[in-house]
Amino acid sequence: MIVSEQKPFGQIFDFVRDYNNILVLGCGTCMTVCMAGGENEVGVLSRQLKLAARHNNLNMNIDELTITRQCDREFFDENATEKINRSDVVLSLGCGVGVQYIVELFPEVIVRPGVNTRFYGANISQGLWLERCAGCGECVLDQYEGICPIARCAKSLMNGPCGGSADGMCEVDTENTECAGQLIYERFKNLNKLDELLEIKxxxxxxxxxxxxxxxIAREDMMFDE
Amino acid sequence: MNRNSEVSGSNLERVLRSGEFALTGELGPPKSADRNNVIEKAKYLKGNVDAANITDNQTAIARLSSIASGVICLEQGLEPVVQITTRDRNRLAIQSDVLGAAALGIKNILCLTGDHQSFGNHPDAKNVFDIDSLQLVNMLYKMREEKIFECGDVIRNGKKGRVAEPRIFIGAAANPFAEPLDYRVMRLEKKINAGADFIQTQVIYNMERFRQWMQDVREKKLHEKVYILAGVTPLKSARMARYMKENVSGITFTEDIIRRMERAEDQKTEGRKIALEQIEELKKMEGVHGVHLMAIGGEKSVQGIAEEAGLLPRPPAVTG
Amino acid sequence: MLKKKPKIIAFCCHYCAFTAADLAGTMRLQYPANVNIVRLPCTGKVNANMLLQAFVDEADGVMVAGCEPGSCHFLEGNVRAVKRVSFAREKLSEAGINPERLEMFHIPASEGPLFAKSAKEFTEKISQLEKKGDGEADEPDSDETGVETGETDSREIGAEKGEPD
Known part of the structure; x- marks a missing residue:
């Protein structure tokens, strides 16, 4: 999934403080599962905005809505369209794709991003997401037995690991980030094919x-004739 | 490595080829456009080493370019080993720089990936890492031997142009102390297969581990395929040793070294003594072809150490 | 400007604090009438959304009262509540609300007096915040007694506060 995290509240508040009608729009897919912009986060952020507006003596009407996906036309139904059109600014908690798609669909509406889109990752455990794919467009996972050096090595070394690998960790973040080169090495060792690592990629x-x-990406077979 | 005939005509190559125990030094370009800084440092190294590594934005800090510094060294009569990292430049820029370096008379290049930019003074920078150090070695090798660019084009200016490939003595780094330990010899082999002519190792503060690594190297007869220069840096203090032990990934220390430094009355002299003992052992170690003496911020001290280690005078430098 | 009694919402766990509140009533222990109790099956039920909504609905202070660590009926609902309360406090602070207005308590079912005392003290704390404005609540405790009343004889109230029930 696409993994994001919410922008600092101060920045978000500055985005919207000059508007009266604000729609906080969540996204029900990736942003919900990465807990950055689903229904729950929309709720918390809307309440925060209400409290901050009161604290700053601002007249702000805050509406909230979460749609299934902000990157697909079909989920902008009548209700969503009406709410978007009624607002002065849409604070999108969708990823960067969602923000832009709303602008494309509703050119007259001002849209602001509420999250920083970070990476394609997996939910490793409750509350923890780690990057696993860099979307390089030409998958090499077959060559590395399912561990991606492009996404998981700080230097994207295809012939790693570098000299900064220590105790299985990456020198860029020795506390939290495993060395991809080391992981690849161990996997090849376990699969009894270490000699294959001699090949220069x-x-x-x-x-x-x-x-x-x-x-x-264009799929002619899937397109409607017009 | 091509052992049959000279590939670059560099002084370093000739010394190694002659079987003489080689000595290389290191020169860190300034964080300014001050060419005199380079000239000053070059003076200390000239005649005392066979060639000096010129670091490329070392520890990801913007400095006077390694090629420009290398040319200044050439002018001063000091042969440079220009370091090129893949952190800041893509394959296009690197090949262009290599052609430029060769045209300016540079004959040795050490291929590195480079420290990650998060360690330097521009941590917000975008890194490049279009290729890695191994691919860089291989790219230079193909430029020299096959006379082609990475894309396959012949290195000449137009179809009727003269083929003028860069004749570079290709260096690479090896870290016998990094993990996974049993992969390190394999990685050396990989660099040799990619086309490395010489190897400079990470600094040694764990001679036991280095001996083991060299034994594995000899078992695979890799020392016959590449020139190995062992990294030596005199410790200045016990504090420096502890700092490096705790903060620099890929450097390991034996307890013995730390203890010696801590107990010494004059730590600087003790550090120097340890370095001299290391050089003495390395001179006799089969498969080690020289020493890469990195005196951190101490280009001045190289002459004294080289002298005491019996490595002077150096064979007369040949201008290629 | 002195507002009337502050409005306090107390989210209480059915298995402990709620029972304790009930007990306080039975024991005829006085606690401020402005504390409105919301019964939850477990404090593990609270989330930032719910806590912030209480403030949106004009609460001046919010208590979350759960079981003591290790004695949650659902094993670790109260432990999770602690984390959620601390998250909600951050969110409040970002929005300009003094996070001291939200507090987590651990009150066993048998502790009627502790409930009464906590409710009293929390109400007192919120009253003081109302009086002096939110900004100063972050100051260290030592100042608090002095500012509390805004009057000369602060020591008495300070002592009263520290008194065991």
Whole structure:
């Protein structure tokens, strides 16, 4: 899933303090499961805004809504459309995709981001999310037995680990981040194929990802004829 | 490594090829445009080492460029080993820099990934890491031997242009002390296969581990395929030892070294004594072809140590 | 400006604090009438949303009263409540509300007097906050007795506060 975390409240409050009608719009998919912008977070943030508005003697009407997905047209139903159109500013707790999609669908509405979109990750345990994929566009997990050096090594070393690997941890964050090179090494060792690590992995083709320009996938078979 | 004929014509290559025990030093460019700073440091090293590593934005701190500093050293009669990290430049910029460096007379390049930018003075910077150090070694090797760029194009200016590839003596780093320990020899082998001519190791404060690593290296006969220069840095104080032990990943200490430093009346002299003992042992160790003496911030002290270690005079430098 | 009695909401666990409150009533122990009790099956039920809503609905102070550590009927609901209260306090503080207005208590079922005492003291604390304005609540305790009444004889109230029930 896409993993985000809420922006500092002060920044959010500054985004919206000059408006009267504010819609806090949550997203029911990734942002809900990463606990950054689901119904619950929309509730807490809306209440915080109400209290802050009262504290600052501001007249703010705060409405709240969470839709299934902010990145899909079909979930902007009648109710959502009405609420969005009625507001002066939409504070989106969707990821960066959601914020932009609302702007595309409702060009006359001002939209502000309430979360910082961080990475593609897994929910490792309650309250803990870790990055697992960098969306590079050309998956190499087959070559590394399911451990991605691009996303999980601070230097994206394809022929790692570097000299900064100590006690299985990455020198960039020795407390919390495991060394991907070490994990790959151990996996290959367990699978009895260490010799395969001798192979020099050539430079990666980055053009399939962000470096090749904004991504586009078009499925003719799925498109409607118009 | 090509052992049959000279590949770069660098002084370092010639010394190593002759079988002489080599000595390289290190020169850290200033955090300013002060060329005199480089000239000053070069003076201390000239004639006392076979070549000096010029660090590339060491510890991710912006400094006078390693190539520019290398050229200043050349002018002063000190052969540079220009370090290139893959942290700040992509394959395009690096190849361009390598061509430029070669055109300016630089003949040795040490390939590194570089310290992560979070350790330096621009932690907000975007890192590049388009390629890693191994891929960089291989890229330089293909530029020199196959005369092609990473993309496969021949290194010449147009179809009728003269093929003019960079003749570089290719260096790489090895850390016998980092984990996983049993992978470290394999990683060396990988660097050799990628095309490394010489290796400089991480500084040794754990000779036991180094001996073990060299034994594994010899077992695989890797020392016959690459020149190995062992890293030595004299400790200045027990405090420095403890700091490095606790804060620098990939450096290990034997208890003995720490204890010796702590008990010494004159810690600086003791640190120097330890370094000299290490050099003495390394000179005799099979498969070690030289020492890379990194005197942190102490280009001045290199001559004295080299002298005492019996490494002077150096073989006369040949201008290529 | 002196407001009338502060409005306090006390979220009480059915298995302990709520029973204790009941007991306080039975024992005819006095505790402020402005403390409105909301019974929960467990303090593990509280979340930031609920706690903040109480303030949106004009509460001046909110108590969360659960079992003592280790004696939660649902094993660790009270432990979770502690974390959630501390999270909600952060959220309050960000919104400009003094986090001292929200507090977690641990009150066993048999402790009617402790409930009465806690409710009294918390009401007192909130009253003082109302009087002096939120900003100063973060000051260290030593000042508090002096500021509390705004009058000369502060020591008496300070002593009263410290008295065991």
């Amino acid at each position: 050539p430079p990666k083709n980055w053009s399939a990802g962000r470096d090749g320009g904004p991504g586009r």
